Amino acid sequence: MKSPKTLSLLVFSICLFPLITWGQARLQFIHNSPDISLDSIDVYVNKTLLIDNINFREASEFIQGPSGIPLLIEICPGNSTSAEDALYSTAVMLSQGKKYIAIAQGTIDGNGYNPWQPFELQFIDYARETSNNTGQTDVLFFHGSTDAPALDIIETTSLGLLCDNLSYGQFDGYKELTPANYVLEIKDSASQTRYFNLQFDLTPYSGQALILMASGFLVPWMNNNGEDLGFYIVPASGGMGVPLPPKPDPMAYIQFIHLCADQALDSMDIWIGNKKIGNALPFRYSLPFSEILAEQSHVIAIQPAGSSSPDNPLASLTYTFHDQQKYLLMITGIISETGYTPSPVLQIYTFDSARTEANSETATDLLAFHGSTDAPNFDIYETGVGLGLLVEDLAYGNFASEGYLSLTTADYVLEVRNKPGNEVLYSYSLPLSALGLQGKALSLCASGFVNPENNSNGPGFGLFLALPDGGPLFELPTYIPPTTAFIQFIHNIADTSAQYLDIWMDNQLLLDNHPFHRASAYIEVPANQDLTFSVLHKTSTSPSNPLASLTQSLESGKHYIVVLDGIASSSGYNPLTAVSMNLF
Template identity: 30%
Template sequence: MKKLIALLIFTFGISVSLAQTARIQIIHNAADPAAQEVDVYVNGALALDNFAFRAATPFIDLPAGVTLNVGIAPGNSGSVNDTLKNFQVVLAENKTYVAVANGVLDPNSFSPNPDGRDISFTLFAKDNIREEGNRPWGVDFVVLHGATDAPIVDIIAKRVYQPVGLDLTGTEEVNEVSDGEDSFWWGRRIVNNAAYGDITNYKRLLARQYILKVTPGDDNNTVVAKFDANLTGLGGGAAVVFASGFLNPSANQNGAAFGIFAALPDGNVVEFPMVVPTARLQVIHNAADPIANEVDVYINGTLTLDNFAFRTATPFIDIPAGVTLNIGVAPGNSGSVNDTLKNFPVQFEEGETYVAVANGVVDPSGFAPNPDGRDIAFTIFAKDGIRESGYGYNKVDFIVLHGSTDAPTVDVIARNVATIVDNAAYGDITNYIRVWANNYILDITPGNNNNTIVASFEADLSGLGGGAAVVFASGFLDPTGNQNGAPFGLFAALPDGNVVEFPAIEPFARLQVIHNAADPLANEVDVYLNGTLALDNFAFRTATPYIDVPAGVDINIGVAPGNSTTVNDTIKNFVVQFASGGTYVALANGVVDPSGFAPNPDGRDISFTLFAKDGAREQSNNSNKIDLFAVHGSTDAPTVNIFGLGIYLKNVAYGDISNYLSLRAWNNWIVITTPWPNFSIVGVWGADLRGLGGNSAVVFASGFLDPSANQNGEAFGLFVALADGNVVELPQIYGDEAQRTINKIMNENGEELTTVSTYGLEQNYPNPFNPSTVIKFSIPQSEFVSLKVYDVLGNEIATLVNEQRAPGAYEVTFDAGNLASGVYVYTLNAGDFVQTRKLMLMK
């Protein structure tokens, strides 16, 4: 080429030095095989000898203002008389040109242009050409459509980023073409509706790497070809980009295939490599058939995966797209593609990302059928739209495949979080699920019964923030019915090909135990589980935090006095079984010897027992609320109503356990009354729930309304057991504050407060009595009340009431078991009201 350029300079040197000049670059882009090399004569003199297809001169000076005859002859021509084409040209002074030899010598022997453009051999020329760019960070270029059999096209530059303040004059922004490539980067149309022979005005792109997508002019969603245009070293430069060759070489004398090239000002021609259409694929081996423990995978007859083991995966790899691939699966250590057991023709879409999971069994008749009737024959389960990374740095994105042939439709529940797979049958693949990168317990349950846990697994995702995975159920629920294949398990394939097994965990439940047995004999107890001391000196009105306990097996819970020596000291034994994954609260309640305590007014059994609730919660799903339930645990207390802000529980008897209430974590109160028609206020308690948002609790009534009739056991009170095991006593409210609270709470709940309109002291019943009797009284307003019993000489025998009481009707029990037979009097003092009545004790 240097010799040719020197020849040009020599040929025209004298006239150039004495006359007007112009600058020109010549490019050979005629794809006709007959013009593979040409000789170029200028005014009869050989200027370019054996000038090759897809070559270019640097910019040179030529005379301006005069007619130049440019003749094109075959390579190795003998003289100017061999020229096939001649062109008369006149260059303007100080102008800069590009001239591109293009077309074919005999158009009849080539495919016509789809748009009817003339494809005869010619020179395409353009002036105002740049030998360098106008911006140091950019590349300036024109584009020639030089492919004779190509239709009108657009060219879109992908991966273009426009920094603020930079000038991209000459480019037209277009919507992203949805082909799966870096869709968050812009696409820019650098050629718009260009037909054969068109040369664009100048365009400018940043000096970086691009994918150039050639599309039909009216359809940017159909990509004809892609090219890698690396402009990173060309900042401040310029170029002539030209489409070259044939879209269909076989119809064009097997000429050069279509491509895109750039001629630089120094004469170097750079080919932009064609980007072969690819997709991304991860392959997972999940076929539990023992005969397929290792397999060889052939793609189009070539061994691609050798001895690919069960429960392994490839990383994501590039594979050809847009063409049919035959995937053959053969036993491990196969001799050739002829050993394949199954073949699957597949075609992948360009730019898409897939996972393909080999699953099933080679001979279904030798294995347990699927309970839902799904086909378990060896196959490939595939899904597109797969992610190689997650969308949040502190979260994990994953899909789940049900790949266990003998397993029924299942749910997968992240314990105490949410159901993440709902009613998945064999072969089903979920959509993407996103969770925080934490540690989880995954419970597998039948799809129609979340109370039965088939298996549980620990899924530690704490180190996978920002990642993605394919989680798959694998193996057999019953290996003995499936040729002793691998047992059921849960696995995760990561994008790098690592497969992580989620460890199976022994079935367990969660349990909180509360000691609420007010019997003084049980003030402290020892609790044995299956003969082993589990709780030592467990005190009345204390609780454990939630703990793990075995599930699915019988557990003997033995309760013994505190400081017991062995399990043989147990007073009561309870055989229980907890469901795997369940959460429970168990309250020890009642008295050891009911005959030594006041009976329950409603006839409920007060024997020592365990009150249990399943479906317990260790926390609230709302950070602004607390979830709680109430337990009536006071043996001598009657049926009551319980009111508060957001609390409305009616007719709660001893041993009753309410449903959960979700209350705002703010200041609250609890008002306990007896039901109509004998309405009275049992008491008022403060319940400050501030600071407990997101927590759960158990509110339990505890102790005796009348300790004197219950071996002087602890007096009645309300207590709250939190999930961490802390027990808090709620403070009782008296006086005017109690009255204001009653008014507020009862009005909030739409309950009528005024129950009596006059003071009154009723005759005791029964009368005569032995040894106890009931005395009823009523007050219409809040008062300090005194109710006392005297003998006939005026000596005070007993004080039954001596406190502030809210308005209402009341009854108290007078036990005269230690008194002699005779007549006694009882007096009620309430404010200014005083009334006395007689009662008779007959033994």
């Protein structure tokens, strides 16, 4: 856009009344006509070009002009050659000392526009170029969308209703606001349908006055596929309007896990409002984490598989999820009237600080939940690598008070112990490394019956892993203690006659010609029984007449080292220390 000529000089040059002195006014033009044939316009005053090729949603700066005399303002399509091309004209007279805004709105004709709002210039005479108060931002709201209904504009973080029932062609304001980050909700005044949720950042506009302008079509396909409706900041300094970006809807992330062992509910439907989000979810399956609108109340209903509505649910929960938080929803309990002891009612248990990834890339995070209706309070110990107590006094329907456990991704052994007596009820293998679960966050769920015979012969108790991607839960295998141990031999006999030795286990040759100053690999051998290890000179054919022997019962799963030391010869060495086998 070319720099605008000032109206005062323009009018002075074209009027032949040199003895008259005019007062001054100021005027800003804004092109807000969404007519697809008017991507730019020219503005003439008294037949002289004032503004050349002002684009749609562009504003001039405030222009100095004369007051008290008639002015003929004519609008032509962009790149016009004279005011004879005018498609609209109006006569105005500006008042001394006032500031005006003139907004071009509407379309040239009704061909393809529904509804048709005729092209015109909409004036106000109370415009501001700066804020009334230092450090504030003064905002004038303008509805310039031809097919949008009357609108309510609500600031949702603190200010509340800013504009009530703002209709097409209307201004509202100025509102004197503290420069800050705001969120504007734009609604149909009549139906309260929400059209937009927009970020309204006034921090760059301290000390300024501006217009927030509705511009474009709510339904473009009914209006020659013109520009979409949006809201634009138009500052007093002019330039292209700045669109307000959308404020993303607040979203939360939720996962449902079916732990109800009642055989009457071997699969279930999960409803949120009137939408079925879980269709025939089987027992010991989970849904993947999914998005849900946050900061509004939701009604969650559990129904048998094949349900057609959420009415009269087996269980329900009214809950408000919060923005960007993750939630676990465990479903457990009993729906049958008989056949289960005890029979707590079916419920949905929530955890509001869920994770989908471990806090550390090298770890696996576990959150324990007790969903077994007849299991007592229990502790969980890790005994494989000796971590000890992990979860204490976990009660039915509760998540572990310890929260997520961050474990190095390895393979572990878990013991479930009765809380009152510290009796080991169950032992499980937890193969985090073998399953490749590094960097994951998982739910560790207790599920099933300790006493199936008292619960309609339902599924037995177990510990299960639920992954964030959903699907069948992984059942931890029962831990089977190893039946072997591991032993290593280190040859440290410096006697030259014993440079190479044979090592036997009972009647089995373990190491043949094992050299001096050499450690063997760990050798897997039977555990929990007496074994006799014997050392002989090389080329031995049996363990008879050994240099030394050792009888030992080794504990399953443990690693041992045997160091061979001493002198094998009967002379030539001082002192003559007998060969020994030292177990570590």
